[in-house]
Amino acid sequence: MLLKTGAIFMQLRFLGAAGTVTGSKYLLNINNKTILVDSGLYQGVKNYRERNWAKLPIDESQIDAIVLTHAHIDHSGYLPVIYKNGYRGAIFCSHGTFKLCEILLPDAGYLQEEDAKYANDNRFSKHHPAEPLYTVDDAKACLNLFTPVDFHQHTEIADGVFLTLRHAGHILGASTVELGNQQDNIIFSGDLGRHDDIIMRAPEAIPACNTLVVESTYGDRRHHPIDSLEFLANAINATLKRGGIFLMPAFAVGRAQLMLHLIQELKQAALIPNIPVYLNSPMAIKATSVYNHFNKEHKLTAEQCKAIDDGTEYVKTMEQSTLLISKVMPAIIISASGMATGGRVLHHLKNLLPNDKNTIAFLGFQAAGTRGEALVNGATRIKLHGEYVPVKAEILALDNFSAHGDYQDIIDWLKQAEQLPKKIFITHGEPTASDAMRCHLKEQLGIEACVAEYLQEVEL
Ligand SMILES: [Zn+2]
Known part of the structure; x- marks a missing residue:
């Protein structure tokens, strides 16, 4: 009372x-x-x-x-x-x-x-x-x-x-x-x-x-109902057809794990080809192991957590990250931070934004004043590490995965x-x-x- x-x-x-x-x-x-x-x-x-x-x-x-x-x-x-x-x-x-x-x-x-x-x-x-x-x-x-x-x-x-x-x-x-x-x-x-x-x-x-x-x-x-798997598959396939890289800036905790899971589901359903998936964020890698540990607190089964582990290349060191950034190959890359305010994703953006073959897919809310917000609102160039980079890549805002x-x-x-x-x-x-x-x-x-x-x- x-x-x-x-x-x-x-x-x-x-x-x-x-x-x-x-x-x-x-x-x-x-x-x-x-x-x-x-x-x-x-x-x-x-x-x-x-x-x-x-x-x-x-x-x-x-x-x-x-x-x-x-x-x-x-x-x-x-x-x-x-x-x-x-x-x-x-x-x-x-x-x-x-x-x-x-x-x-x-x-x-x-x-x-x-x-x-x-x-x-x-x-x-x-x-x-x-x-x-x-x-x-x-x-x-x-x-x-x-x-x-x-x-x-x-x-x-x-x-x-x-x-x-x-x-x-x-x-x-x-x-x-x-x-x-x-x-x-x-x-x-x-x-x-x-x-x-x-x-x-x-x-x-x-x-x-x-x-x-x-x-x-x-x-x-309002979010659309989560039926966007097909949309995600189409966006990935279109990028691969152009010979580009599909980059997802993602919050290291939460969205990174969701996307790793969805990619495995898409691969198992043969909706996308079996291309390499990289998680380039030491924080997201550690957070993924916390998700595996607290498996009663979310819906993923032990098998689904294992599928993520088996199907993802974890990019841990700075050397591995530099090597990945310079590689040219069809791939899906998830990197933090989710609003491109910092972290390793900035190096990927610098490399991928100037080429219209690539796709950058933002996954959740982009706060005012962040690079993520500028990009989803159609910025034609953004500043990265002190220099302006032209935006030629396709930019997607996948709000449905918020x-x-x-x-x-x-x-x-x-x-x-x-x-x-x-x-x-x-x-x-x-x-x-x-x-x-x-x-x-x-x-x-x-x-x-x-x-x-x-x-x-x-x-x-
Ligand atoms: Zn939050």
Whole structure:
């Protein structure tokens, strides 16, 4: 029974993923305890990325506990900064999220160090010498604070504050986060998967709650039903016929594993020829082994995981990667990052974009300001490693393979809840998508939801 007596039990402040899809951070005050839900990096547009360097409006050592919805860097990648600034409390998340963060966070630290090195070598930083946002060592140190908990386990994470995680679909380990005390509760959707994802199960229904914070990445869009295997097969075959290479920039965690699986299915059904498949991302290779390990958390069988292993060439070292980039042959290559913001995929793009034989297929949401967004919107040239590269290759946006549900998935998920939330705050969307989500919630569920604004503080 949820009772309220007029007193303020909770306060919520939106420190990220408001007006944009990255930088997720929500500061919750409950029982006089300060809980941070998600601690993500901003990616994409420069104005947003600069916020990664701004001081949080709270002293990090005053935070009592941190909870993560899932491992993606735009939800976890700010943790090493918080550690660096003095946070030494626990970081609660699912076991899968912890295993993936063990891979993703040190890599993020490495990329930060590389960025600083690049800025120093090219002398374009305002600061001399340019310092990394954090280092590999900071990232490794903050992993010691992780405290994984089981799904559905009711855990007291601070005096009188309880946490329950439920499956959110999306990627391995992804959870909705319920936080509450005796009187009140709030649920954070994190990133929600779809009802018909090929490898992840549908998001689990939530219990009654007073407040819900819900994502809206695809608040203004519907996915076509996942029957796009034929479309994928046709696109691959057309590329091979031209003698080109089919490159998929993919998120190392989640979409890379889905595509590896689909390619094996297409080969087994003889819908595409038996050409080499390369996974050129050390992170994605490690993430694939985590998916194999947590095989109860997704739909892939042991045989399907083995088919991926047997049918994929894992490109581990930089030398192997360089060799692959210079090869000319029909092949499917999956490489990270998914929005072409960094990583080995940039070398492939530099090599493949200027030739109209090749195809570049983007697989999910491309945040504003990323190279991925520019390419799917028809850019005729893009900047890679300091030089402009002409875009001649075919560019495809395979939104149908996104790991996010569309607005109807979210509404249908809400309809399964024990009862509808009393208040809803919409986050994690570009402004038009979040506003469209607000309209859909009103039309279909009669709920007056509120689109959250950056730094807005609300009393619940
Ligand atoms: Zn995500």
